[in-house]
Amino acid sequence: MGKIYYAVLFLLVLGVVGCKQSGDRKKTQDEILIEVPDLPKILESGKIRVVTNYNSTNYFVYKGQPMGYQFEMLQEFANFMDVKLEVTVSNDLQANFEALQNGQLDIIASSLAVTRETENHVAFTEPHSFSRQVLVQQAYTPDQKGDMNIKFNSLIRNQLDLAGKSIYVQKGSAFVQRLRNLADEIGDSIHIVEIPDYEVEQLIELVAEGEIPYTVCDESLAKVNLNFYPNLDVATAISFPQKQAWAVNKNAPELLNAVNNWMVGFTKTARYRRIYQKYFLNKRSIHLVDAGFHSIKGGQVSIYDELIREESETYDWDWRLIASIIYQESRFIPDAESWAGALGLMQLMPQTANRFGVEAITSPRENIRGGMQLLQWLDGRMALRIEDPEERLKFVLASYNVGIGHVLDAMRLAEKNGKDAKVWDDNVDYFILNKSNPKYYNDPVVEFGYCRGEEPYHYVREILERYEHYKNVMR
Template sequence: MGKIFTVILSALALLLSACFQEKENDAKDTSIELSERDLNEIKEEGVVRVVTNYNSTNYFVYKGTPMGYQLELLQEFSNYMGLKLDVTINNDLSTNYRNLKKGAIDIIASNLAATLEKNDGIRFSEPHSFSRQILVQQRYQPDNGNTGNREYNKLIRNQLNLAGETIYVQKESAYAKRLRNLAQEIGDSINIVEIADYEVEQLIGLVASGEIKYTVCDENLARVNLNYYPNLDVETAISFPQKLSWAVRSTSPDLLNVIDNWLISFKKTARYNQIYQKYYLNKRSVHLVDEGFHSIKGGQVSDFDEMIKEESNKFNWDWRLIASLIYQESRFFPKVESWAGAQGLMQLMPGTADRFGVVNPENPRQNIRGGVEFLKWLDERLESRVTDPEERIKFVLASYNVGLGHVLDAMNLAEKYGKDPLVWENNVDYYLLHKSEPKFFNDPVVKFGYCRGEEPYHYVTEILERYEHYKNVME
């Protein structure tokens, strides 16, 4: 009843103050000064900042791996551009549009219906896909008792029958606009309730449970959700096929041009087809959300989340960072052993395990405790050199992978060649990466000799990137 009460209150508030809200939002929009950030500024920073929505198709974490249709498209685009991808999640379209205009983000990567009327500082890209808008309604009440007795509802098949009905949609979405146009077309009123705090899939869930009667979403997403809610009906279209696009600022024409050209080419590739089929057509993929290790439903990264939290808290480390490291080391398999003899979740070498009292490296608790203590030991030895905690964690991670001595060598090389020995990216990491070259491993300032630096170089980057994804979706 709590959800129903909340939705009803929201509906009443929004219906009674619709005109006021519209005027207020218009005033807010006109007061926002459009950022001039475009492709040159993005390239200069080396980072493209993107927001997407958190749901079971666009962006989520499954068994420790960040996944999603939009995420994979974004990864392909950022790799093509040679840019670092900074992904955040926000399901509130109003906030996303404001942040886009202000320059806090560069792209809204979602299933946005491209319209000609969005001329308030927003431009839509070449479509990444196409879909009709579908009325989502309940065929029958969910049979939680498995009695087999079902009472089927009368379904709307003719759009004229939407007259006088109340339909809940995401605020500022193309669905609300389409319903307003449809009301004009049928010559009757449709009560449209725009909900700011609910993402499309949450509204679909409310229809499935019977807490609201109708919502609208894209057909491809609607059919994915039939796998989770078989009591739904998604056969009534309320639009022709529409272009689904990304959004950028109108003051970023160069960025838009690059995105458009890339999408035109990329959609012709087998890789694009693979991504689309994986999230919208593959029956195995759509059932991932039913499993415990899905960030949306199960809320777990692994079987060992509680252990990781408990051991990390002893040293005030963020458990999500440790989880990302464990994924990198062992993919959460506690009995794995490397060719070099490293064992367990955190791949402890025998000498390290002995030093930190790990009697049985295959014991998850012991292994995690030993690994975290080793990280703390490394942190203490680097603390007097690299005083910035956020910067120091990169040095600690690299040391965990390749050894503290090689990292100290790379710091000495950075200082010798005029780089900052206390900054990782584009400074110390460069010399660790190239420490396999005779020019560097034979240098007098190097004490620990040859190092194949490619692995620790990517190790730090991948752990921190995954950590950012974990922070997006995990408390």
């Protein structure tokens, strides 16, 4: 049942003996041991649970596609380990550390500065990058009346000049400890204001707008933000280059070893260099944030967001799910046409459009409305067989892609072969995937014959994974 389990069991036995010997005293809350999933448990579950922070470099959605420096590295690691990547988003460092220690997460994947203080609580991986901490300050105050009225500020270049200054930083971050150390080094006080509800980039924006005087962040992120806030100055370093790494639970040594072995090799590859350059050095990539279809700055998935919201609300569906379907079907191109003749944002076949009264098939609103009606009809049909709405959604999506007949065939094959015909993962999905195999499409229970099953199999997975990303970052 695993080394950790037996270790915990052994300690509990010792605890019981100890209690007997000391008069059966009650265990305190601190003595309750938490079993932390290590690598064997993670591989057995088939998924790895990670948290990263939502900002313009680590994790975001651009034109409907999840992107980011940490996200792409996590994808590479999950693929290497052959497990599903389960991403959640939280910019609350303290909450992330607690979730890691409580076994609710496997990895904190962000640019954590490796410090001795934090090493008492978590195990840092091998570094993925190095960066200095820098002071973020206004170089000049923007003026709405034009460049002639710009007021240039007096900049801090000597760390001694930070004496008596108020610096706003993310609560619990490595920046707090560095500023404390710096105050000792300069022999004077620095007023450190810890902000619990703001992520680093939000504090950078407040400096740019003049709401707060100073903040501190990693130099790599600071340089990216100069492209959004040209009135900032980030040239004053307050630390030497530091290791930036992921964190795992101290009681997961096998996972730590696996990440370390992968990280050491991966950071030497051309693939890693391309990822790093894409998010920190490539000017064209940096200017993605200037676009409207960026979840952070523009707040949009596509130009059709409002339309998708309106039509989705009519049928009581989550608009982010519909947006994920549309991305999969047409990449938000309203006159897209498939090889089979499907048209529009939701790729309606002409006969389907006629059935649901869609006259202008490439009209974004009519096409979305027709697609919603088809989804609603499929959901109604599947509701007669599958009660659980979350499970039923997978069958509905597969039916939208390949037709309900093929999905019903796969359900019959599952039932015949001793699987659960009402469960998609590892049950019905296996038979839809293999419906191109003569062994299955020639089976007497099959009514609709051959099906190229790879497409619906991946279709369901990709839409639901993208939907989770949209839920992470879009209201």
